[in-house]
Amino acid sequence: MKNKEIHVIYGRQPEKMVYEVLEKMDVAKALTPEMTVGLKPNLVVAREAASGATTTPEIVEGVIRYLQDHGIKKIAILEGSWVGDSTKKAFEICGYKDLARRYQIGLYDLKDDSFVVVKVGDLDIKVCKRITELDYLINMPVLKAHCQTLMTCALKNLKGCIPDSEKRRFHSLGLTKPIGYLGKAVVPDLTIVDGLNGDLTFEEGGNPVEMARIIVGYDPVLIDAYAAELLGYRIEEIKYIPVAASLGVGSADLASAELFEYDMGYKKAGQFKPSGKAQRLAQKVEAREACSACYGTLIHSLQRLADNGTLGRLKQKIYIGQGMRGQNLTGLGIGNCTKSCSTYIPGCPPKGKDIVAFLEENL
């Protein structure tokens, strides 16, 4: 069943990667030329994608090319930045104004839109009208941490589809319930996650961590469950995921998911250069030719240890990277390349949740 599919493509060529994965999934099969397709990136603030805050425009460009090559003419980019920022400024700074001009597609600031009320259980949710008029919605979040909900990815990105007054009300309701319920009011047909270099700690960026992947799937709950474990969380810690699952928005059962992984040469990517906060987290890490996807997952996992106050108890050296193959080192190895270390966790790359458990076992 398509809803159970999670496709992950690794690499550093976003436009090519997303085009290739959409071809592999044969997404166009569900589309007809008269359909209006909406693309909902994450432009929460007016900061470039390199900051770790916003969706990489090259990924959106790859999607537009794919859609146009398959006969889709009515394409629109739609977003409403957070309450404190201007969407129009974000369109300009993040490269979306230029993108819309080059491909002759619509660009809509949802802050200017009217709304319709969608009832979900006991909650009336105001949803921007243009979103409800689409035939096919492609949700394009950034995989990153969030200071209140811990993570932001598929479900939380839909918050850009509601008016500012509703965004404020969501905060007054404590975010968990309304975000879970919003997944029922705005149902994305496809989710394409920018997992290239999302932020380590805050949704507004500033500490990007290279993760070198794009994740695609049909079920936003399943995608969020996968993303949570990737960042080293247990699914239940991201509280809106079980809320959305209980409403039937999707399934958080990763055991029944079908995972497809494609490597576009990222394993040749070489050195990762952590900066700022990531560098401080990596004090015990010795990396040699580490793939970004592996190294980035380790950094997120170390942040989880920092969050729960156990990082300081980590005394052993941590080894990672292809350059560690065949080295008989005393310490903790991350990934299949380090299987000659005294202790190691398998995987290529291993999941964040498993790395966290492994490090905690070896404090």
Ligand code: SF4
């Ligand atoms: S285990 Fe080795 S090859 Fe695999 S992702 Fe990690 S560093 Fe790369």
